[in-house]
Amino acid sequence: MPELPEVEYAAGILRRAAVGRTIERVRVLHDAQRRHLPNTEARRLEGARILAVERRAKYQLVTTSEGILLVHFRMNGDWHVGRTDTGLPPHARVVFDLDDGSRIALTDSRALGSIARYDSRDDVPLPALGPEATDAAFSASQLREALRTRRGPIKPALLDQRIVAGLGNIYAAEALWNARISPTAVANRLSLARAARLIDGARQALADAHRDPGRYARAESTERLHVYGREGEPCERCRVAIRRIVQAGRSTFYCPRCQRV
DNA sequence: CGTATCCTGACC
DNA sequence: GGTCAGGATACG
Numbered sequence: 214m215p216e217l218p219e220v221e222y223a224a225g226i227l228r229r230a231a232v233g234r235t236i237e238r239v240r241v242l243h244d245a246q247r248r249h250l251p252n253t254e255a256r257r258l259e260g261a262r263i264l265a266v267e268r269r270a271k272y273q274l275v276t277t278s279e280g281i282l283l284v285h286f287r288m289n290g291d292w293h294v295g296r297t298d299t300g301l302p303p304h305a306r307v308v309f310d311l312d313d314g315s316r317i318a319l320t321d322s323r324a325l326g327s328i329a330r331y332d333s334r335d336d337v338p339l340p341a342l343g344p345e346a347t348d349a350a351f352s353a354s355q356l357r358e359a360l361r362t363r364r365g366p367i368k369p370a371l372l373d374q375r376i377v378a379g380l381g382n383i384y385a386a387e388a389l390w391n392a393r394i395s396p397t398a399v400a401n402r403l404s405l406a407r408a409a410r411l412i413d414g415a416r417q418a419l420a421d422a423h424r425d426p427g428r429y430a431r432a433e434s435t436e437r438l439h440v441y442g443r444e445g446e447p448c449e450r451c452r453v454a455i456r457r458i459v460q461a462g463r464s465t466f467y468c469p470r471c472q473r474v
Numbered sequence: 475c476g477t478a479t480c481c482t483g484a485c486c
Numbered sequence: 487g488g489t490c491a492g493g494a495t496a497c498g
Contacts (some may be wrong), residue, residue, distance in 0.1 A: 216492060245481065271493075287481085287493050304482085323481045325493070340494085365475055374494080381492055441492090461476060464490085 215286040217346075218422035220271045223292050227273065228266040231292045231309075231317055235262050236277070238310040246273035246306045249327040257307075258282075258330065270342050270378035280330045283337050284319075290326030293318040307329075308384075342378040346388075346415040350379070353409035360400040367403065367411075368396035369461040380415055383441045386466050387418035390440045396458070396465045397473040440466040 217225065239255040241247050261279035265384050268274070275282035284290075293302040297316045301308060305318040307328050319328060331337045343359055344351040359376045360367075370376055371385040380388065391414030394407055403411070421437060439449055444457040448468035458465050 219492085243481090285493080287480090288491065321481090322483060323491085325481055362475095372493085383492055396478085462478085463493095 215271060215290060216381035216384055216422070217271055217421055219291075220273065220286060221268055223286070224266050224268040224273050226294060227275070227317065230292075230315055231263045231275075231311065232266060233263065233316070234311040234313055235260065236309050237312050240308040240310075241306070242301075242308065243306045243324050244323040246326075246328065250307060254330045255307075263311075269339065270345065270374055270449045271381070272339060274334075274337065276334075280329055280332050281334055281337055282330055283339070284328050285326055286321070286322070287325035287327070289323045290319060290321040293320045295448075341375050343374065343376045343411050345378050346380055346412065347419055351412060353405050353412060356408045356412060357403060357405060360403060363400035365400060366397045366460055367394065367400045368465050369463075370400040371415075372461070373410075377415065379419070381396070382463050383438065384415065384418045384422065386441045387421075387439055387444045388415035389467060389472060390414070391417045393471050393473065396460060396467050398474045440468060442466065 217398050236258050239258050241250050241252060241255050257279050258277065261277040263275060263277050265276040266273060271285060273284040275284060293303065293305065295316050297310045302318055302320050304320045304322045306321045306324055307319040309317045311317065319326060344355065345369050360370060363370045368385055368389060371380050371388065372382065388411060391405065392410040394411055440455050443455045443466060446455050447453065448455055448471060450469045451468065453468055453470040455466055
């Protein structure tokens, strides 16, 4: 489920459901999760009050009276909000029962996501992150500077959160289609004009998603995507067949005609 | 830079 | 049975 717009949406769900509440019970239901949040850590959270929920890139930071939780959904994570008197949702990995009878569960079929607790904000091991694509201060010259040492293709560089925070595999492809730039273009040879187009393209892709946050949960999942998952379909702009290639082990979809190197 | 890895599930 | 999946990281 999660790229940045989905994480933003999920963080809002969590904030509304949990801020101001006290955690009564924590269960960690999967070995992979237990590595991030051992039972001793989980127990420390019982009785903690949830004070704030913030998002940075695809991370969620949950401030509690007993430390900070660093949450990452990875490929499949999501929050499920329900009641403590009902059954657990499928793939519930970490479950928080709150004092108002509500229940927050991290659901994550692949169990690649994580929740970890740290004593204070300074202890949270957030990696180096570039500016958010949606940050109005993020400029073409900044992007060029960040790409200065990248001699490889632009698309894998866009997935590097140190360059731009928040773009994932889908929106990186969509951003490049919007900007009419080939995913194989050499990153550090991007002109200033193309860097500007790419930022606009990324903002457009994220804005399109923002208008429709629950999209991935529904059947028409790729309905509003221009290239992702559309191998063989005609490009909306030029009708040439969308192509799929693999870069850095990930699928890249693009139009070979209107996305030029 | 690319590749393997952490996991499970869906699909061929 | 094999392949693929929206992420990030440790490695070579």
